[in-house]
Amino acid sequence: MSAELPFTVSGVTVRGKRLGTRLGFPTANLSYPPVEHLPPNGVYVALAQIDGQRYTAILNQGQHPTVPEGQPTIETHLLDFAGGELYGRRLTLTYLAYLRPEKRFATLEALKAQLAEDRAQARRWAEMPSAGMGMPPAHAPNQKGEPMNDMHPIAIPPIDTQDVSYHYEEDGRLAVNHVSLAISQGTFVAVLGHNGSGKSTLAKLMNALYLPSEGRVLVCGLDTAKEEHLWAVRRHAGMVFQNPDNQIVATVVREDVAFGLENLGVPQPEMLPRIQDALVAVRMTDFASAAPHMLSGGQKQRVAVAGVLAMQPDVMILDESTAMLDPSGREEVLGTVRKLNREKGITVVWITHFMEEAALADRVVVLHEGAIAMDGAPRAVFSQVDALKGLGLDVPPMAELAAMLGEGGLRLPAGILTVDDMVKELTACLSK
Numbered sequence: 001m002s003a004e005l006p007f008t009v010s011g012v013t014v015r016g017k018r019l020g021t022r023l024g025f026p027t028a029n030l031s032y033p034p035v036e037h038l039p040p041n042g043v044y045v046a047l048a049q050i051d052g053q054r055y056t057a058i059l060n061q062g063q064h065p066t067v068p069e070g071q072p073t074i075e076t077h078l079l080d081f082a083g084g085e086l087y088g089r090r091l092t093l094t095y096l097a098y099l100r101p102e103k104r105f106a107t108l109e110a111l112k113a114q115l116a117e118d119r120a121q122a123r124r125w126a127e128m129p130s131a132g133m134g135m136p137p138a139h140a141p142n143q144k145g146e147p148m149n150d151m152h153p154i155a156i157p158p159i160d161t162q163d164v165s166y167h168y169e170e171d172g173r174l175a176v177n178h179v180s181l182a183i184s185q186g187t188f189v190a191v192l193g194h195n196g197s198g199k200s201t202l203a204k205l206m207n208a209l210y211l212p213s214e215g216r217v218l219v220c221g222l223d224t225a226k227e228e229h230l231w232a233v234r235r236h237a238g239m240v241f242q243n244p245d246n247q248i249v250a251t252v253v254r255e256d257v258a259f260g261l262e263n264l265g266v267p268q269p270e271m272l273p274r275i276q277d278a279l280v281a282v283r284m285t286d287f288a289s290a291a292p293h294m295l296s297g298g299q300k301q302r303v304a305v306a307g308v309l310a311m312q313p314d315v316m317i318l319d320e321s322t323a324m325l326d327p328s329g330r331e332e333v334l335g336t337v338r339k340l341n342r343e344k345g346i347t348v349v350w351i352t353h354f355m356e357e358a359a360l361a362d363r364v365v366v367l368h369e370g371a372i373a374m375d376g377a378p379r380a381v382f383s384q385v386d387a388l389k390g391l392g393l394d395v396p397p398m399a400e401l402a403a404m405l406g407e408g409g410l411r412l413p414a415g416i417l418t419v420d421d422m423v424k425e426l427t428a429c430l431s432k
């Protein structure tokens, strides 16, 4: 088990409480998801991100004296951590540097002296201009004080399908046809494609509901085909489906949100705050005791989103989760999920037939006959009006109007998607 630095691992859940002040600063125990290729045992400096806050962390990785052999639990010191409960919170850790091997100290004084040195080193790393940018500084010192020029960033994409194919029947047509799609953390990806193009099949491959016939799917670095990863994969990548009524299992909203946590065996004291946080995030706290069948479609979908959110996933996959809703319900659900993406950094795979929803994504992937036909920023994809039509897709009306004006001789810049874009470009064009 080894890794080059910097190295990012996301989806780390804090299992330990904040400890006392014996050492003069907070420490917390973290438990890791079973990601392969973690850096080996030792003391590392890392950047820790918790709900958008960034801290410098010193990680005692691996054989920490208080940790049972082989258990991927570590202790971390968060520099400048001002206090507050960490239990159950989620971290993204970017390992920046190896400081020293883990060791036992004969006296508390010796430990404190070592920690003071660790902290000074950690601060030097954190102050490097490139810290956290994914790239190490060119002349950053290694643990021997020598420059380390040969490091490469390794960030694990939450979703990484590698040449994946899937067929429903032996010798049948490929429903997903050699798809390689790496989605980086925090991205909101819209997946488009006409009926039967393979969107739902691909979605189900992304959380181990289906296993690839060929190729492999990694979810946060975990191979979905390995049976021992099944529950971790489902926890990392949560799915919301199309029909809100098929997803609700309990007779009270709060219990419905609890359902997934119960399946995971999350202990009761941890469950309650997680349910509450999830309901707050989807703005459904007022309905916690309501009967789900009394809710609107949009509200039901928000409850379904809360149920996934309570599992603290890295990725949410929503398969046409707005298809059965009225326009205001669609807006509610999309707005909620976009906010979770922006504020909590949750990666989103948003499957839709609505072009105006896809236009709001960071990245648009178009499937055709199970394969990726287009992949790019919304403006790049939607300016290819003829190609989209050839794939049986609609084009946002303003993109189409821009194309028609172009044919008529009025050339506007590429990438017009919205009425606002059109007004701006036309005004600029006419005032010339």
Ligand SMILES: Nc1ncnc2c1ncn2[C@@H]1O[C@H](COP(=O)(O)OP(=O)(O)OP(=O)(O)O)[C@@H](O)[C@H]1O
Binding pocket: 168, 169, 175, 193, 194, 195, 196, 197, 198, 199, 200, 201, 202
């Ligand atoms: N359970 C199944 N058994 C056999 N073939 C299936 C099954 N589900 C889907 N398929 C086939 O696999 C292909 C891809 O279907 P999929 O449902 O992934 O497409 P989709 O893009 O999600 O379509 P839609 O827009 O209608 O939801 C289609 O040809 C479909 O007929």
Ligand SMILES: [Mg+2]
Binding pocket: 199, 200, 201, 319
């Ligand atoms: Mg589908």
